[in-house]
Amino acid sequence: MKAAPAAQKRLLDLAELDSALDRLAHRRRTLPELAQIDELSARVARIATQVIAAETESGDLAREQSKAEADVDSVRIRAERDQKRLDSGQVSSPKDLASLQSEIASLTRRQGDLEEVVLEIMERRETADAQVAKLVAERDELAGTRAVAEDRRDAAFAEIDKEKEEVQSKRAEVEKDIPADLLALYAKLREQFGVGAAMLQGGRCLGCRTSLSIAEINRIKAASHDEVIRCEECRRILVRTAESGL
Structure with missing residues (x-):
């Protein structure tokens, strides 16, 4: 040639x-922000999964609490009804009176037991809600850090792409002479x-x-x-x- x-x-x-x-x-491919963004994205994804699990647990406990509170209300209503019958003097038979008093006592104990269950569920739900709040805060903080890294990446990309355009323009001029x-x-x-x-x-x-x-x-x-x-x-x-x- x-x-x-x-x-x-x-x-x-x-x-x-x-x-x-x-x-x-090479500089564009190996920006430190890229590795940082990947690492933060992985952490955000892991925590997001944990948030879903914690929210599911909190939701299950909320439903369990509602059911337990409904059970308490049901027993309380029955006890109040029986107490009204007792107080009204409608029950005159000693046997029926003893039976009614026994039932009221049983319902009172049952109500106390159910209220203990409600309190235990409320404590577990409070713990679960606190865990949700903690995880959400951690996830949001990581997402914010990632957003800052993405801004730095985009700024670096813009600078590199600008330099690339300038070099490509010079290259096009050199090619004309070959x-x-x-x-x-x-x-x-x-x-x-x-x-x-x-x-x-x-x-x-x-x-x-x-x-x-x-x-x-x-x-x-x-x-x-x-x-x-x-x-x-x-x-x-x-x-x-x-x-x-x-």
Whole structure:
């Protein structure tokens, strides 16, 4: 392949700009905020699951408390009804009177037992509600911390994307100075090796950092100035400059 020496030298500018794009892409992928956001999101998800479990327990206890309170009310109403019968003097039979008094005493004990159950459930529900409040506060705090990290990530993304646009604009200008066939070869090599062209400096390829043999240097010296040279070691395009040591 043949290409004007000036066009070949422009490959070094292109390679430098492509390296800048690679650095920006790497920076975008490895922002510390990304790992922080992932870690916070995982913690938020775990706590959200715990919140659901705690809220379910609290809801179950609320229903259990309502049922227990309804049982207390039912027993209390029966006891009040029997007490009214007793107080009204409607029951005259000693046997019926004793039976009624016994039932009232039994209902009173039953009411006391049920009220103890209600109190126990209320204590458990209070504990469950406190756990819900604690978990919700923790979840919201983590979500707030994540939102701050997301803002920092977005600001960094915006800065990186702005730099990327500027570099891409410069790259487009450099491409105009490079023939299509040489540009295509460069793109192919860049895809294969990450870097498509490197400077020959002091008899060494700066792409693979290999010092060329005397025979190879003599071959390059004998080549015409517009011949496109490839490194025998890494196969990248070798660009000759005043620093090549030829």
